[in-house]
Amino acid sequence: MAVFPSPSRAAPSPAYQARAVQLLRILSAPGGEEAYFSTLFLDAVPVDRWRAIAADLRAQHGEPLSLGAVRTDSATAGQVEIRYERATVGFTLVVAPQTPHLVVGLHIVGARTANDSLDKVMADVAALPGATAVAIAQLTDSGPQWLHVHRADVQMATGSSFKLYILAELARAAAARERRWSDVIPLGPKSFSGRLMNWPDRAPMTLHSLATAMIAESDNSASDTLLRALGRDRVDAMLATTGHSDAAKALPILSTAEAFALKMPVNADLRHRYATGSLADRRGLLHDAARRLTADKVDVGSVAEIPTAIDSIEWFASSRDMIGLLDWLRLHGGDALPILAVNPGIAPADAKRWRYLGYKGGSEPGVMAMNMLGQAPNGAWYAVSGGWNNPTARVDEGKFVALMTRAMNLAAADGR
Template sequence: MWQMARKALRAAAGLALLVSAPLNVTSAADDVPVSQELRQRSAEILTILNGGGDPATTFAASFRKAVPDAQMQALIASLQRQLGTAMGIESLTPLGEHEATVRLIFEKGTARAWIALSPQPPGQVTGLRVTGIMPTDIADLASLDEVAAAFAAAPGNAGFLVQDLDEDSPAAALRGERTFAIGSAFKLVILAELVREIDDGLREWTDTVTLDGTELPAGAFRALPPGTPVSLRRLAEEMIRVSDNSATDLLLAELGRSRIEAMQARIGFAHGARNIPFLSTMEAFKLKGVEGGALGRRYLAQDTEGRRAMLAGEVADMPGRAVGDLFADGRPVMIERLEWFASPADLARAMHWFQGRKDTVNGREALRILALNPGPAANLTGEVSYAGFKGGSEPGVLNMTVLLEDRAGRWIVVTASLNDPRAGVDEARFQALFTRALELAIKG
């Protein structure tokens, strides 16, 4: 629902040379060359990250059109505020002749980058993505237990769990069975119910939903005219890939609220009762936003049947425009009672449910969809065989949940939630801690 995508620098480029220490070159595949162009452009990027260099020489025209100089400078300034001066490149992992990942060393921390070059001379940078920004104090965390302690010290309440799916006990856990508001991570339940119905022969991925003019929340399907058919596969892809709320609500309506509620137990949600009735995103927006939350407070005062009646009547009849500019002030809105809830263990069990279907046609399709947006695991390109992700956020709520297969064939879930009903959460630090957890988890 409320996604947390914070795209740092997008583009592709090459990799290269360290400024102050020997470059450690590793390879994601056998016999992948490290071209001179990759080394040269990497050195140029390092200079640009420190405010020098010539962007017109380093970056292709297509890149500069997509990322104007002013935008690049703003992004560089943000990176410098967080990490200080770029000192060099610690290591590079070539992914091909014109593409690589790189670990960047800064004065006050580290970051990961994915870079690629045009195959045409002069081999300029066609894209660059810098993510995995990690201050030194987080980079120095040496174990998953230390990461758990750092999450515990964060303002608000945090939950964290790392589970090797071949093991009975988690490798690390913090409040593993406590429920947290999880934002858009609830969409895992809808995807699971779709897979179950296709497995049972009730539907096909190619089945379509015909738009009927029902008001939808923001998303790619909101503006399409009534009568437009949309496949279940496309709805599922957009629900996961960009956390599309219009796709989510179309799927929820098509599959049925009661079936999705029942699916929670099947995928391991031990605390699914908190999500009954299972809200659509439009319903949640209305409950939180109409009349300054008064609609939501009336809803919360009802028993389950009373809530269902309100959703079918008063809430359904309320136009979306009545929500107003929800979250404009950045303050949390009733996140302790009016949300979707799951524990870290619930989310790990849900990802295990998907992984357990990896040898079936529909299971493989679900895993493909989960991998459309690897989220923070995009930093691990070349280091893992698979990365699937779903997360969620709104003011005061943040969740990240990743399913990984390392290069040895070990399947791992890393999940963390942070709730603070008083203020927005520190997303940058949360993501840095989560990234460090991913790094330590795949090291075993």
């Protein structure tokens, strides 16, 4: 298991601290903006617009009351919290290095509701339209200790979260010396969506680069390339290895091209056979109909606007299953853990509450999933997995990210 150093907490410089203190006044009432913000900032955010933003924050959260935590990444950049009547709002604050150290960058990165609790988060998740599931656990030597759960045993559509199983198989193969992270393979088969779709055919790529693109960017060409290179049977086996509770529903692991080709209206016959067939039938169909299930046959527009077959043509797991997978990666992932941390999935200021934060989610019309693995400053490990499925309408991804961010922030507070 990887050990991560405690996050740096250098004291803010006097100039940075002064601007952090003054932010409270600038947010409280109009006036003094030209002496606080640089011309560069005000060219992008004129005074009238800034005053409207500040007023909107007061309308949402009440009056700003006091300065909270100030964390710096350098002498000129960091994160500042302002405590309002009903919430604590986080900002990234960047000041000019030259006197008088005017503010050149200020961005809102999130808000925590005052007197928030995991019980409130779970209630808010349960109130969303459609089906939801969440599990929050502390990860210990004796296994996950479940802190809060909501329908955590229900199999949910997880979208691109399935790519964690590919990452786990790569980590297992590297640890067993069957593969090396530096091994080079040709890119392909390509799939729609993602940066690598436009790369040259059969471009040489390391397994590490493919895994990073697959997890940090959710690149579909990277995931389909790795699925073929590692072997679908090997990736399928990771479900049992990591304790998936209903592998019969989830197998075989579909490539992204196969999944969306099966969802297309023109392939309704294949979709029905796949959804109603046995595991052996499904495997046989993928083999026999392979030419109809390639990325070049996918009309993305036909499946990109409304939820399509999310109860039958998908990647399925429960929240407990996903936390079991995250725990396996915590213990055995090796070089996979830094890959998981490239894109933390939540705002940088919230991610910085953690010594380590790894993330992989998934989304498509009607599906949203978020899976996070965090090590708190005190060394304790936590995992949060949440899913939201609605077969009749698109889900509000921003709202779900906000809910899962609240859950992670509250878990981080427990691990201070």
